[in-house]
Amino acid sequence: MACKADLMVTNAGQLLTLARPAPRRGLAMSDLGIVPHGAVAIAGGRILAAGPENAVRSRYEADDELDAGGRVVMPGFVDPHTHLIYAGDRIDEFELRLRGATYMEIMAAGGGIRSTVRATRAASDDEILSQTRRRLRRMLAHGTTTAEVKTGYGLDPENELRLLRLIRTLDDSQPVRLVPTFLGAHAVPPEFDGRAEAYADLVEGMLPQVRGLAEYCDVFCDEGAFTLAQTERILRRARELGLGLRVHADEFASLGATRLAVELGAASADHLVVTTEDDRALLAASGVGAVLLPGTAFGLGKKSYADGRSWVDAGAIVALATDCNPGTAPSESMPFIIALACRALGLTPAEAIVAATLNAAYCLNRAHEVGSLVAGKSADLLILDAGDYRELAYRFGTNPVGTVMVAGRICETD
Amino acid sequence: MACKADLMVTNAGQLLTLARPAPRRGLAMSDLGIVPHGAVAIAGGRILAAGPENAVRSRYEADDELDAGGRVVMPGFVDPHTHLIYAGDRIDEFELRLRGATYMEIMAAGGGIRSTVRATRAASDDEILSQTRRRLRRMLAHGTTTAEVKTGYGLDPENELRLLRLIRTLDDSQPVRLVPTFLGAHAVPPEFDGRAEAYADLVEGMLPQVRGLAEYCDVFCDEGAFTLAQTERILRRARELGLGLRVHADEFASLGATRLAVELGAASADHLVVTTEDDRALLAASGVGAVLLPGTAFGLGKKSYADGRSWVDAGAIVALATDCNPGTAPSESMPFIIALACRALGLTPAEAIVAATLNAAYCLNRAHEVGSLVAGKSADLLILDAGDYRELAYRFGTNPVGTVMVAGRICETD
Numbered sequence: 001m002a003c004k005a006d007l008m009v010t011n012a013g014q015l016l017t018l019a020r021p022a023p024r025r026g027l028a029m030s031d032l033g034i035v036p037h038g039a040v041a042i043a044g045g046r047i048l049a050a051g052p053e054n055a056v057r058s059r060y061e062a063d064d065e066l067d068a069g070g071r072v073v074m075p076g077f078v079d080p081h082t083h084l085i086y087a088g089d090r091i092d093e094f095e096l097r098l099r100g101a102t103y104m105e106i107m108a109a110g111g112g113i114r115s116t117v118r119a120t121r122a123a124s125d126d127e128i129l130s131q132t133r134r135r136l137r138r139m140l141a142h143g144t145t146t147a148e149v150k151t152g153y154g155l156d157p158e159n160e161l162r163l164l165r166l167i168r169t170l171d172d173s174q175p176v177r178l179v180p181t182f183l184g185a186h187a188v189p190p191e192f193d194g195r196a197e198a199y200a201d202l203v204e205g206m207l208p209q210v211r212g213l214a215e216y217c218d219v220f221c222d223e224g225a226f227t228l229a230q231t232e233r234i235l236r237r238a239r240e241l242g243l244g245l246r247v248h249a250d251e252f253a254s255l256g257a258t259r260l261a262v263e264l265g266a267a268s269a270d271h272l273v274v275t276t277e278d279d280r281a282l283l284a285a286s287g288v289g290a291v292l293l294p295g296t297a298f299g300l301g302k303k304s305y306a307d308g309r310s311w312v313d314a315g316a317i318v319a320l321a322t323d324c325n326p327g328t329a330p331s332e333s334m335p336f337i338i339a340l341a342c343r344a345l346g347l348t349p350a351e352a353i354v355a356a357t358l359n360a361a362y363c364l365n366r367a368h369e370v371g372s373l374v375a376g377k378s379a380d381l382l383i384l385d386a387g388d389y390r391e392l393a394y395r396f397g398t399n400p401v402g403t404v405m406v407a408g409r410i411c412e413t414d
Numbered sequence: 415m416a417c418k419a420d421l422m423v424t425n426a427g428q429l430l431t432l433a434r435p436a437p438r439r440g441l442a443m444s445d446l447g448i449v450p451h452g453a454v455a456i457a458g459g460r461i462l463a464a465g466p467e468n469a470v471r472s473r474y475e476a477d478d479e480l481d482a483g484g485r486v487v488m489p490g491f492v493d494p495h496t497h498l499i500y501a502g503d504r505i506d507e508f509e510l511r512l513r514g515a516t517y518m519e520i521m522a523a524g525g526g527i528r529s530t531v532r533a534t535r536a537a538s539d540d541e542i543l544s545q546t547r548r549r550l551r552r553m554l555a556h557g558t559t560t561a562e563v564k565t566g567y568g569l570d571p572e573n574e575l576r577l578l579r580l581i582r583t584l585d586d587s588q589p590v591r592l593v594p595t596f597l598g599a600h601a602v603p604p605e606f607d608g609r610a611e612a613y614a615d616l617v618e619g620m621l622p623q624v625r626g627l628a629e630y631c632d633v634f635c636d637e638g639a640f641t642l643a644q645t646e647r648i649l650r651r652a653r654e655l656g657l658g659l660r661v662h663a664d665e666f667a668s669l670g671a672t673r674l675a676v677e678l679g680a681a682s683a684d685h686l687v688v689t690t691e692d693d694r695a696l697l698a699a700s701g702v703g704a705v706l707l708p709g710t711a712f713g714l715g716k717k718s719y720a721d722g723r724s725w726v727d728a729g730a731i732v733a734l735a736t737d738c739n740p741g742t743a744p745s746e747s748m749p750f751i752i753a754l755a756c757r758a759l760g761l762t763p764a765e766a767i768v769a770a771t772l773n774a775a776y777c778l779n780r781a782h783e784v785g786s787l788v789a790g791k792s793a794d795l796l797i798l799d800a801g802d803y804r805e806l807a808y809r810f811g812t813n814p815v816g817t818v819m820v821a822g823r824i825c826e827t828d
Contacts, residue, residue, distance in 0.1 A: 089802075089805075089808070090808075091802055091804045091805065091808050094804070094807070094808045095762065095763065095804060098756055098757075098760075098762060098763075098807075099762070138812050142811075142812065295810075295811070298757070298810065299757075299810065300757075301756075301757035301758065303717050330808055330809045330810070331809060331810050331811040331812060332811075332812055333811035333812050335811070336810065336811030336812075337811075342512055342715075343512075343712070343713075343714075343715035344715065346512075348509065348512060348513070349509065349512075388503075388505055390505045390508070390509060391503075391505065393508070393512075394503070394504075394505050394508045394744055395744045395745060396709075396712065396713065396744070396745050396750065397556075397709070397745040397746075397747035397749070397750025397751075397811065398552050398556065398745060398746055398747050398750075398813070399812070399813065414828065
């Protein structure tokens with residue numbers, strides 16, 4: 001006798017289950033676990049079974065059925081690196097940069113991270129919430145069902161803690177699941193000009209209050225941001241307090257942050273554009289995720305991207321993220337990141353999809369919960385407007401996501 | 415006493431009228447004719463007036479009003495170069511290319527233009543229509559209200575004429591206005607292998623039947639396609655028959671097609687990636703449009719783009735187009751092309767918008783009808799999900815177009 005399900009998604013032309021062990025070093029990234037005529041049985045917001053439709057129907061029956069019409073059914077995207085919560089925009093700076101302004105000229109014109117810090121500090125909670133909700137709606141419409149969100153536009157105890165509370169408010173009030181990260185060490189705020197060490201002290205001092213609100217601590221370790229020594233002491237203190245660790249590593253200069261991420265057992269090292277061969281081998285041999293952010297180079301109009309192919313070939317746990325932020329990557333679309341990663345990073349469509357789902361979930365310590373369609377995980381899934389998963393990479397600039405489901409519920413995406 | 419309008423679009427935070435003389439050599443491309451608090455009065459599908467809301471209200475009253483909510487109101491996009499009508503896709507070839515396959519290997523595997531020719535010849539009219547309608551719906555949703563559509567996947571008299579008839583069917587049955595171009599000289603079909611001259615004869619022979627169905631004749635003049643001499647004789651014959659002319663020029667090799675376009679008074683020369691300085695100066699000094707197609711280089715994962723900045727600075731009538739086609743640019747989004755053009759071609763957001771509207775309309779000989787918001791033109795307009803026109807270029811990978819209107823009617827875009 002068949003068991004009862006709440007809902008069955010049927011007639012998936014390609015069901016991408018990604019059913020396989022959690023990612024670890026050396027695991028092939030190209031296996032999507034494709035089932036040709038698939039179905040997913042769902043109850044209580046969780047997956048009961050995902051597999052061949054005949055097999056699923058033999059075990060479950062559901063009052064409600066959602067016919068996928070022969071299209072692709074796959075896990076929702078997991079976006080493991082975003083700076084989603086802020087006020088204002090950086091359009092003026094964007095236009096200055098197009099006209100050839102240098103980083104220093106943009107800073108002098110009031111641009112850069114500090115301009116978003118000014119706008120965010122000056123904004124009310126409601127303004128920040130409503131502006132960020134617009135971005136979350138776009139994320140959801142493009143298939144992202146779980147996203148990491150970093151602070152880093154407050155840069156003082158009051159505003160950093162405010163942003164963490166607002167992330168929680170947003171997590172409770174819309175469908176995208178949010179993973180909060182404290183990035184007090186995003187930039188040195190103007191009131192600490194020339195006193196980066198003193199600001200690093202302040203960030204360390206914020207950590208006990210951050211605990212309980214943030215799940216991760218991140219530091220922007222680069223020239224013009226924080227030194228390796230500052231990064232290390234902040235992250236070590238965060239780890240003592242039980243926070244998970246992430247780090248902005250090797251975006252512009254290779255300062256050793258990738259090695260530090262391995263040494264401290266971080267969840268991920270992110271950017272990795274100028275990583276040395278030795279550091280790549282070290283990270284690939286560890287369990288630390290390698291989060292690549294091609295949207296940032298695209299947004300800046302740069303021609304140099306992380307060497308994604310080498311990262312995959314080295315056996316790293318490669319994930320993709322939007323880096324959604326107002327300065328360098330004003331984009332919420334994981335499908336665009338996949339299309340870009342195949343062209344600019346050398347990933348195959350299958351690798352890019354694994355990087356945008358299961359590996360990204362791993363980097364957020366959510367691989368037990370989301371990132372693949374297997375029994376027990378949350379029923380976070382997409383129906384694409386496509387019959388072949390590779391269309392996600394082939395088409396670009398348009399949204400191939402048709403239906404978005406979070407915890408078994410279809411989301412309104414417009 | 416105020417005159418009666420059918421509809422008034424009110425409360426445009428930025429109304430981009432593009433009100434200025436039709437583009438000609440040397441005209442600045444950066445003037446969007448921005449009205450800060452604008453309105454558009456519409457009757458019989460045409461614009462009665464577009465300007466400051468107070469001024470428009472003093473002259474017109476309308477029963478229906480559409481509140482733009484302080485957002486950007488602008489002309490619909492004109493996409494002056496697409497290969498929109500075909501059957502099938504080229505996903506297999508896309509994946510081969512990502513794995514490093516050469517053009518010859520792809521051809522050997524059955525890829526390239528010929529694979530789309532096979533699929534198109536084999537498809538029924540209904541299959542071609544329904545597949546192309548899906549692409550037209552995406553175009554419309556991304557704000558394109560007028561598009562050129564080329565044949566070129568039939569490559570025999572029966573199928574080329576069939577495609578022209580189907581373009582007419584599509585033009586009559588959905589909102590995007592279509593401008594039909596005969597591109598019989600897109601590639602040499604397999605049955606003419608090694609007999610390019612004989613195929614060029616056949617194309618010339620098709621021209622009398624093409625007249626009345628196509629508005630333009632185009633030739634793909636490049637290495638591996640048609641020689642300059644073949645291009646010239648086909649275009650000269652087309653001109654004798656009263657067709658307008660366009661030409662694929664300087665995409666891979668500089669064969670002289672740009673000079674030919676000037677000599678023959680073509681409407682546009684398109685691609686222009688490897689144009690010589692002399693040819694650039696010649697085209698810029700003429701009335702021939704320069705259509706740039708950055709989506710093609712993006713789609714192919716290439717790092718070399720047309721030098722858009724130099725084309726604008728030289729005073730050319732620069733237009734942007736998607737080149738939407740299954741092999742190199744499976745994208746219908748003009749907003750993405752604008753975002754890309756600002757980053758990869760060196761255009762400013764204002765220039766890119768002019769290139770995607772008024773200058774594109776000029777290249778299709780439609781500047782009297784569409785491409786700007788001035789009295790007498792068709793009421794083809796967009797309301798963006800943005801208060802600043804530069805967001806069109808700043809954001810990428812998502813769709814900034816909210817509402818699409820063609821001839822005064824709001825279109826369903828989903």
